[in-house]
Amino acid sequence: MSPVKGRVTLATVAGSAGVSVATVSKVLNGRSDVSPSTRARVQDVLEKHGYVGRRPDTVHRDTIELFYQGVVNAYSVEVIQGVVDAGQAAGVDVVLTSHPKHPPTAGGGATPGRAAGWIRQLTATGRRAAIGVTSELSAADLAALARARLPLVVIDPAHTPEPDVISVGSTNFAGGMAAAQHLLSLGHRRIGYVGGPPTSGCNQARLSGYRSAMESVGADVPAEYVWMSDFLYEDGLAGGTKLLDLRERPTAIFAGSDEVALGILEAARARGLRVPEDLSVVGFDDTEVARLASPPLTTVRQPLREMGAVAVRTALQLAAGEPVASHHVELATTLIIRGSAAPHGLSSVAAS
Structure with a gap:
């Protein structure tokens, strides 16, 4: 088979290998749900076409959303560093965002539509879990997270958390x-x-x-x-x-x-x-x-850094469907x- 002239696409490779584009994508991303014979055939076509995809170590890395409200100060810098360090050690990317407080409705809560939009954005970008730093989450936020089955861990919650909200703090x-x-x-x-x-x-x-x-x-x-x-x-x-x-x-x-x-x-x-x-x-x-x-x-x-690390480990446990020992973890102060x-x-x- 001679290399195809012009730009080689996934569709080109799929047609040459007699498989779907989705199967080619799975092979490129190192997915396990492809038979050995199909994988070998696709890899052979990729090599002959000279197709260069993304590096395997840059794809399908788990991502955690780390959000906060208000200004970043000396306290939050330490917590954020702990989250980032723990994420790096676990092979997880951390995306830091500012989550503004939702404007209250007449009943005092956040607008459900706005909360749902925020969660849709998180799920669309493939977040495995969310970690909030001293954040104030509305009932609408929590309901949207639950519907999306997106695990949440809050560090030093702004208010006493709901019983089913996982939180990390200190004594x-x-x-x-x-x-x-x-x-x-x-x-x-x-x-x-x-x-x-x-x-x-x-x-x-x-x-x-x-x-x-x-x-x-x-x-x-x-x-x-x-x-x-x-x-x-x-x-x-x-x-x-x-x-x-x-x-x-x-x-x-x-x-x-x-x-x-x-x-x-x-x-x-x-x-x-x-x-x-x-x-x-x-x-x-x-x-x-x-x-x-x-x-x-x-x-x-x-x-503070250990609080961030515990939040990461807990979030990944929840994302994997594993039980956690406690809904609220308190680390010792000195x-x-x-x-x-x-x-x-x-x-x-x-x-x-």
């Missing part, structure tokens, strides 16, 4: 308690909290852990000592300003994230307060900014002591 309550206990052990009793959205599940858990530690020693938590908005630098600056302008300001503040803690550091600097001599600050997450802060932040470490917290009264001792 936020224990972390909040550890942060407050550390400040209490340093002699502080006037300890404030500046955290994320009041409806956020992880924020509620951190706040509850802080309150539990305070109550265990009989320390009051005045209403004005708790300020919640979001987990970003600007929120820490606003919350820190509010607490540090009080007539009886706190001597220590537990921040719901490292970025919030940085905002509190700036609010203290603007008021001529030194950290940790005049104000102790403890963050949460242990992102890169905690190590780069001045002074370096004492913070509660979340294993208190990391650096230079932003010191014993209460350090400023007066230094002055003397």
Whole structure:
């Protein structure tokens, strides 16, 4: 057989081999549902025609959709890196997208048609599973995912997830308690909290852990000592300003994230307060900014990259139809002591 002049197509190869175009495509993609004799015949025709297809290692790789809402910050960068690294190790491609919040309907939920359109896009592009980072999914989103049988894993869900939603997080309550206990052990009793959205599940858990530690020693938590908005630098600056302008300001503040803690550091600097001599600050997450802060932040470490890796492994289990051990996985937090917290009264001792 002499090579065919002009551009060689799948149809050309199929006609020469006496098979369908679909069969040729299966051979090119390394599919197993082709008989050995047919595969050999097609490969022989491909070789004689000099057909060059895509490299076998670039086809039919599983793909996971990784989506988030809001801005990418120090926290989400660590989680995303964990997802990408785990995907690479598993031979899975990760596609990162921003999933905007759906505009609410009159009943308060997202438009079902828009949710269905989003899911159709995911299934049309061959996604095996979806992973959301601190995302708020509507009932319409969840229903569309269920109808499409597209597995979903949420990392640090924005709200308490539905019972059948698989989620990955950390021991936020224990972390909040550890942060407050550390400040209490340093002699502080006037300890404030500046955290994320009041409806956020992880924020509620951190706040509850802080309150539990305070109550265990009989320390009051005045209403004005708790300020919640979001987990970003600007929120820490606003919350820190509010607490540090009080007539009886706190001597220590537990921040719901490292970025919030940085905002509190700036609010203290603007008021001529030194950290940790005049104000102790403890963050949460242990992102890169905690190590780069001045002074370096004492913070509660979340294993953010491992959370991303667990989400990938769980998503692939679900995609393969395998059962998972738990609908919610919590990884342990750890208190990391650096230079932003010191014993209460350090400023007066230094002055003397």
